[in-house]
Amino acid sequence: MDNDTKLLASLGITGAIIGLGKTLASTGPSNWKIALARCITTAGLSMSAAFAVVIFPTLSFPAHVGLAAALASLGTTALESLFSRFLGGSNGSK
Numbered sequence: 001m002d003n004d005t006k007l008l009a010s011l012g013i014t015g016a017i018i019g020l021g022k023t024l025a026s027t028g029p030s031n032w033k034i035a036l037a038r039c040i041t042t043a044g045l046s047m048s049a050a051f052a053v054v055i056f057p058t059l060s061f062p063a064h065v066g067l068a069a070a071l072a073s074l075g076t077t078a079l080e081s082l083f084s085r086f087l088g089g090s091n092g093s094k
């Protein structure tokens with residue numbers, strides 16, 4: 001397996017574990033569908049940390065994993081709000 005594939009796999013696994021942990025720690029009702037959905041979405045978010053190599057070409061592997069963990073922990077709602085504020089759009093509510 002080449003380094004890029006190992007990096008993407010590590011980032012995806014990091015996100016999936018964080019998503020599962022967030023599901024287990026939540027106080028709301030949980031089932032296997034919710035847990036699976038959260039694992040998939042947070043894995044996707046954390047894999048987007050690979051884009052950081054475009055901005056920072058010398059970014060180390062641990063830094064990638066840390067960025068992936070931060071993105072996965074924020075989740076989709078927090079990222080939508082952050083981008084909305086950054087881009088000067090509405091507050092995200094319709």
